[in-house]
Amino acid sequence: MTRNELLDLFTPIYDEFSMMAFAEHTQQHPKVADVIDDPTKDWKFNAMSGLGEWEDVEEDSDEGLDHFVMGYEGTISQVKRRKYFYVTFAVNDQMEYAELKSKVVRAEALGRGGRGRVERLVASKLYNGFSDSASTADGQHTFDTDHPKNPEETGITYDNLLTGAFSHDNLEAAEKQISDNYFDLDGTPIAPEAKPIIVYAPALAGQVERVLSERADRRPGELGGRSPQEINRYAGKYDTLEWIYLSAKMGGSDTAWYIIYPSMKMLKLVWASRPKFASWIDNLKHRYYFDGWMWCIAGITDWRLGFASTGL
Numbered sequence: 643m644t645r646n647e648l649l650d651l652f653t654p655i656y657d658e659f660s661m662m663a664f665a666e667h668t669q670q671h672p673k674v675a676d677v678i679d680d681p682t683k684d685w686k687f688n689a690m691s692g693l694g695e696w697e698d699v700e701e702d703s704d705e706g707l708d709h710f711v712m713g714y715e716g717t718i719s720q721v722k723r724r725k726y727f728y729v730t731f732a733v734n735d736q737m738e739y740a741e742l743k744s745k746v747v748r749a750e751a752l753g754r755g756g757r758g759r760v761e762r763l764v765a766s767k768l769y770n771g772f773s774d775s776a777s778t779a780d781g782q783h784t785f786d787t788d789h790p791k792n793p794e795e796t797g798i799t800y801d802n803l804l805t806g807a808f809s810h811d812n813l814e815a816a817e818k819q820i821s822d823n824y825f826d827l828d829g830t831p832i833a834p835e836a837k838p839i840i841v842y843a844p845a846l847a848g849q850v851e852r853v854l855s856e857r858a859d860r861r862p863g864e865l866g867g868r869s870p871q872e873i874n875r876y877a878g879k880y881d882t883l884e885w886i887y888l889s890a891k892m893g894g895s896d897t898a899w900y901i902i903y904p905s906m907k908m909l910k911l912v913w914a915s916r917p918k919f920a921s922w923i924d925n926l927k928h929r930y931y932f933d934g935w936m937w938c939i940a941g942i943t944d945w946r947l948g949f950a951s952t953g954l
Contacts, residue, residue: 645923649930653921656749656932660919663753670885671764674839675940676907683720685912687779687943689713691792691827711792711827714779718941720914725755726933728924752934756917758887763940764911765887768841768902769894771942772803772952784942785950792827800825804951808846808899810853812951813876816901820949832946835905839881843889845896846953850882897953908947913938 671677691711699705727748767774771784782789783803791798800823806812824832842850854876880901888894902909914937921932 649921649923652930655746656921657919659746659749660753660932660934661917663750664757664917665753669757669761670883670887671761671911673883674768674841674902674904675764675909675911676904677911677913679913679916681914683914684717685720685910685914685939685941686715686717687910687941688715689827689944692830694828694830711794713827713944714793716779716941716943718910718912718939720912720937720939722935722937723756723759724933724935725752726931727752728929728931730929749932752919752932753917756934756936760911760936760938761887762892763938764909765885765892765894767909767940767942768900768950769888769898771950772898778945779943780945782945784945784947786945789945791825791829798829800945802945802949804899804901804949806951807897807953808840808842808849808853808951810876813853816949816951820901824946826946832906835903837879837881838948839883839902839904841883841885841888841900841902843894843896843898844884844886845889846899847884850884850899854880854882895952898950899953900948900950902948903946906944906946906948908942908944910941910943911938912941 690713693708693710697706729748767784773783775781775783775786778784780790780793785803787801787803788799789802790796791800801819802823804812804816804819806815820834821831824834826832840850840854855874883902886892888898890896915935916938917934917936919932919934921930923930
């Protein structure tokens with residue numbers, strides 16, 4: 643068997659294991675991000691307001707005309723991500739085949755590395771949202787206290803920075819803050835979707851489960867904690883997403899928590915080219931090359947993707 647025949651035999655194995663590893667675990671980012679395919683290198687975005695509430699007008703008049711308020715423009719540029727490896731020729735064909743079979747593990751690692759990079763790209767947009775004003779459209783951090791209403795009315799501001807650790811009381815305070823601040827560019831209230839997603843690192847899993855449990859905790863000070871337990875109004879109200887890529891171990895925070903509204907489609911993962919894999923022989927250097935690459939970028943187009951607290 644020639645080297646080229648060996649390569650032809652191994653390439654399907656390599657491709658299969660690379661792609662399997664890329665999707666071996668259910669990726670979390672599609673649950674919170676709007677995933678789109680766009681081949682342009684520079685992906686541009688803008689927001690256009692609605693027209694506000696309808697007005698009282700006189701019959702037989704042309705009153706009621708309104709003009710759009712444009713949102714904040716922005717551009718996020720695609721970046722190429724790549725990883726490859728090579729193996730050298732063995733002594734003879736039989737040994738080469740054995741060597742190639744053993745490299746399946748490396749092919750799997752190549753796929754896992756691509757998957758991990760995509761997850762981190764999206765997750766970092768959340769955990770960096772407390773300090774990322776340089777990359778946001780309105781010049782504020784993604785999660786901040788003074789987002790302008792729109793580019794024309796900067797005197798009115800909204801607050802999507804929550805406070806405190808995740809708890810029953812702080813979730814209740816968060817819901818009031820959301821109702822007081824969740825408005826579109828015209829100032830019309832945005833009705834939150836039925837089940838927003840509470841997103842958090844694994845360190846908060848126990849606390850989130852306790853707060854959202856169907857069995858409410860006894861409240862402090864109520865008959866010394868001996869009052870009957872009532873139905874927890876938070877049970878079933880939120881979806882949850884425990885995401886390791888938000889953890890301190892991965893560069894994020896073990897205390898931060900987020901309430902995300904995916905239907906607003908303001909957290910983006912834009913693909914110019916989804917993962918591709920290739921392999922070839924370099925006879926000059928006596929190497930087999932195995933390569934993986936993709937073009938993608940993550941970005942946030944507006945603070946109305948959700949609300950968040952550092953947990954501190």
